[in-house]
Amino acid sequence: MQDHVLKRIDDLISRGNAAARSQSPQDYWMKDVVExxxxxxxxxxAIHQVAPPGSFYMAELKRIVEHEQxxxxxxxxxxxxxLGLLQSVQHEAQAGLLVKLEDQVVALAFDDFLDHATQYHKAGKLKEAAVLGSAVLEDTIKRIARKSEIAVNGMSLEPLIDELTKRSVFTQVKAKRLKSYAAVRNHALHAEWEKLDIRDVGAQLSGLRELLDEHLWR
Known part of the structure; x- marks a missing residue:
């Protein structure tokens, strides 16, 4: 997680502790409503920015901010x-657990996409299967690149795959296979349906399951 985000959370915790200490033990309401x-x-x-959707943190945040009082x-x-929730988020973020949790939330959503894509593939709906699979491929490769601190803006899939291979995130064999999936994605992106093969799309979908398991689920 970026240092400036953790620094912001640290500042908010210091500010929250100071505000809580400024009250007497007999007080029920905060005196300075504006602050x-x-x-x-x-x-x-801050919690909303760093906690993954669907996580415990977001559910607990909702419960706190919607309290009738x-x-x-x-x-x-x-x-x-x-304040306690913010401190917990800080500890999890420093340990890298929020990033891992976010990956798992994303992987779950991508699993659903791939389920739909697989059903399309089985039904012979080549276009629909290719488009869904290609969306998962692009987002997953970029997410893996960001985890490896590679800037993804303006970079296409093949250069990203090459860079990840240089950093030993992918093997040469894996990179070659991913580039074949990227070729399917390029045909789908440009509506070059005549260049798509049902077997290539099927291989892409199977390979994406493996990619999610290796890099987002773990």
Whole structure:
């Protein structure tokens, strides 16, 4: 995760701790509503930016920010709960676990895409299968490249595959196979349906399952 994001979370935790300490043990509501609103919004936004959709963190964030008492102010307990959630997110992010969780959420969605693509393939719907498979291929290769700190902007699939091979993320054999999948993707992208073969699309779909298992699920 990028250093500036972790630095922002660290700053918010320091600010939240200072705000909580400024209250007396007898207080129920935060006295400075403007500061509480500012911090609460920033902390919630930071969690939203780094926590994967569908994760525990997003569900817990929703529960905290939708508490009915927030309609009348900011209970100290709500501030502390959000502060605790933010600290947990920080620890997970520093350990790289949020990135891994995000990969698994994405892999689950891609699995669904590939299920649909496989059904199209079995039904002989070449175009539909190729388009879905190609979308998964492109996003997955770029996601793997980002994990390897490779800038993906403006780069096509083959140069990315070459760069990942140089860094030993892919073997030469794997790279050759991925480039054949990229060729299927290029034909689908340019609607060159006459250049597509049902067997090549099938090989692409099977290979993508393997790619997800090796690089996103683990």
């Amino acid at each position: 509480a609103q500012s911090w609460f919004s920033s902390a919630a936004n 927030l309609n009348g102010g900011f209970p100290i307990s709500s501030i502390k709960k959000l």
